Amino acid sequence: MISLQExxxxxxxxxxxFRYLADFSTSEQWDPGVYRATKLTAGEPRAxxxxxxxxxxxxxxxxxxxxxxxxxxxxxIDLQGQGNGFSAHDVIRLxxxxxxxxxxxxHAELRFQGPxxxxxxxxxxxxxxxxxxxxxxxxxxxxxxTEVQYPGLAERVAQRLLLPAALGFTERGYLxxxxxxxxxxxxxxxxxxxxxTAGLGLAAACELSRLGAAVVLVGRDSLKLARAAKSVRNFSxxxxxxxxxxxxxxxxxxxxxRAGAELARLYPRIDVLINNAGALFAxxxxxxxxxxxxxxxxxxCPWLLTDLLLPSLxxxxxxxxxxxxxxxxxxxxxxxxxxxxxxxxDGSKAYARAKRALVSVTEHWAQQHPxxxxxxxxxxxxATPGVEKSLPAFNRRxxxxxxxxxxxxxxxxxxxSSEAPLSHSGKFWFDRQPRPTALLxxxxxxxxxxxxxxxxxxxxx
Ligand SMILES: NC(=O)c1ccc[n+]([C@@H]2O[C@H](COP(=O)([O-])OP(=O)(O)OC[C@H]3O[C@@H](n4cnc5c(N)ncnc54)[C@H](OP(=O)(O)O)[C@@H]3O)[C@@H](O)[C@H]2O)c1
Numbered sequence: 001m002i003s004l005q006e007x008x009x010x011x012x013x014x015x016x017x018f019r020y021l022a023d024f025s026t027s028e029q030w031d032p033g034v035y036r037a038t039k040l041t042a043g044e045p046r047a048x049x050x051x052x053x054x055x056x057x058x059x060x061x062x063x064x065x066x067x068x069x070x071x072x073x074x075x076x077i078d079l080q081g082q083g084n085g086f087s088a089h090d091v092i093r094l095x096x097x098x099x100x101x102x103x104x105x106x107h108a109e110l111r112f113q114g115p116x117x118x119x120x121x122x123x124x125x126x127x128x129x130x131x132x133x134x135x136x137x138x139x140x141x142x143x144x145x146t147e148v149q150y151p152g153l154a155e156r157v158a159q160r161l162l163l164p165a166a167l168g169f170t171e172r173g174y175l176x177x178x179x180x181x182x183x184x185x186x187x188x189x190x191x192x193x194x195x196x197t198a199g200l201g202l203a204a205a206c207e208l209s210r211l212g213a214a215v216v217l218v219g220r221d222s223l224k225l226a227r228a229a230k231s232v233r234n235f236s237x238x239x240x241x242x243x244x245x246x247x248x249x250x251x252x253x254x255x256x257x258r259a260g261a262e263l264a265r266l267y268p269r270i271d272v273l274i275n276n277a278g279a280l281f282a283x284x285x286x287x288x289x290x291x292x293x294x295x296x297x298x299x300x301c302p303w304l305l306t307d308l309l310l311p312s313l314x315x316x317x318x319x320x321x322x323x324x325x326x327x328x329x330x331x332x333x334x335x336x337x338x339x340x341x342x343x344x345x346d347g348s349k350a351y352a353r354a355k356r357a358l359v360s361v362t363e364h365w366a367q368q369h370p371x372x373x374x375x376x377x378x379x380x381x382x383a384t385p386g387v388e389k390s391l392p393a394f395n396r397r398x399x400x401x402x403x404x405x406x407x408x409x410x411x412x413x414x415x416x417s418s419e420a421p422l423s424h425s426g427k428f429w430f431d432r433q434p435r436p437t438a439l440l441x442x443x444x445x446x447x448x449x450x451x452x453x454x455x456x457x458x459x460x461x
Pocket of ligand 1: 297
């Protein structure tokens with residue numbers, strides 16, 4: 001038997017620590033040896049809840065199933081794990097040291113069975129090292145982050161070179177992040193998320209709900225909305241009241257106006273708006289009110305919706321997160337042809353230009369409304385229904401390297417929940433770090449171009 005006993009202190013209440021650890025699928029955020037962890041049992045974690053883990057050991061993916069065998073809130077969590085040829089028994093004891101200070105004793109026993117038991121002795125130092133890294137990761141995840149980490153010199157050089165930058169867009173970039181913890185709870189806060197029926201929006205809604213926020217899922221299809229709300233509740237254990245839905249076709253300006261007015265009436269206080277709905281189209285097409293579709297959903301919708309929700313956001317001193325794309329690096333604004341009429345249609349270009357414009361209006365809003373925190377971000381490359389539909393060849397070729405949706409949504413959730421970015425309103429983020437908005441010559445938006453863009457938006461929405 002391999003045994004590990006580690007004790008750490010963290011600046012968090014014992015209730016928060018218990019809540020974080022009882023949902024053992026958070027282990028993917030703090031244990032570097034866990035590639036993915038999924039809660040199999042719907043609802044709030046309880047004795048009998050099961051979790052599937054995929055361990056990452058020297059590049060090999062090893063499946064394991066954990067079961068909560070006992071929960072004694074907020075002091076003790078017992079877990080039993082079973083893999084192919086090995087089993088684990090983890091006991092986590094929590095002791096309050098003060099209102100915001102907790103001691104965590106992590107005791108783990110690992111047993112190899114059958115032929116593998118012969119290598120148990122050999123494996124001992126490696127397993128103990130991995131266990132210590134996991135507990136150190138837990139300590140980091142439960143320590144609220146107060147400062148933004150800027151990319152180091154090597155990373156800054158890499159992000160200016162195409163291939164290394166692209167590698168960072170894959171799951172390698174996410175897995176390389178040092179701190180993936182999300183322990184800032186959001187009880188009592190309300191978050192409105194557009195495009196929350198699939199992909200990144202749904203993943204963000206799940207995580208924000210697990211952090212205790214009331215979420216409002218905005219989508220255009222009532223059936224998909226009902227399914228998404230159920231997934232969120234299953235994931236987080238939230239009640240029906242904590243997961244609301246709102247139906248709106250967001251490529252239509254009249255619908256966005258209706259949605260904005262109605263959401264502002266329903267929710268006079270909104271803590272976070274995530275403008276996530278977006279799409280890339282292969283063919284030129286127009287929305288119900290005659291705008292090019294990519295422009296309508298990726299720029300005009302967030303522009304109008306944010307404007308209509310400003311009073312509710314100001315009331316909460318809230319946050320706006322605009323989901324852009326790394327694709328914007330490849331395009332400048334094209335102010336004399338916003339509707340893409342003067343050249344043969346290229347969906348990627350139309351999408352990239354709209355996303356660049358969204359980043360520029362984010363900078364403008366940050367200057368205009370200091371009481372609200374504004375940010376734009378890009379998620380890297382994540383496997384979602386949207387990517388599968390709009391970029392099928394890219395999706396096929398890149399399948400092995402793409403992030404999953406929760407990896408793509410991570411920076412959105414962090415921007416919605418962490419204190420650290422609050423003093424950096426208007427910035428563009430990727431993997432929880434501020435990033436440059438232009439890399440190629442001629443793609444940066446000048447002050448004059450931004451003014452022209454704002455005038456165009458005012459005249460056309
Ligand atoms: N995945 C990536 O690698 C990636 C990379 C860069 C940027 N992004 C950006 O990340 C955001 C989310 O992308 P995703 O990959 O998660 O896309 P997705 O899988 O297609 O999900 C998009 C969501 O937006 C909704 N939506 C689209 N058009 C809408 C409309 N007209 N009205 C109302 N809702 C609408 C979709 O609803 P339906 O299910 O009804 O269509 C869906 O809920 C987008 O802004 C995208 O541009 C993604």
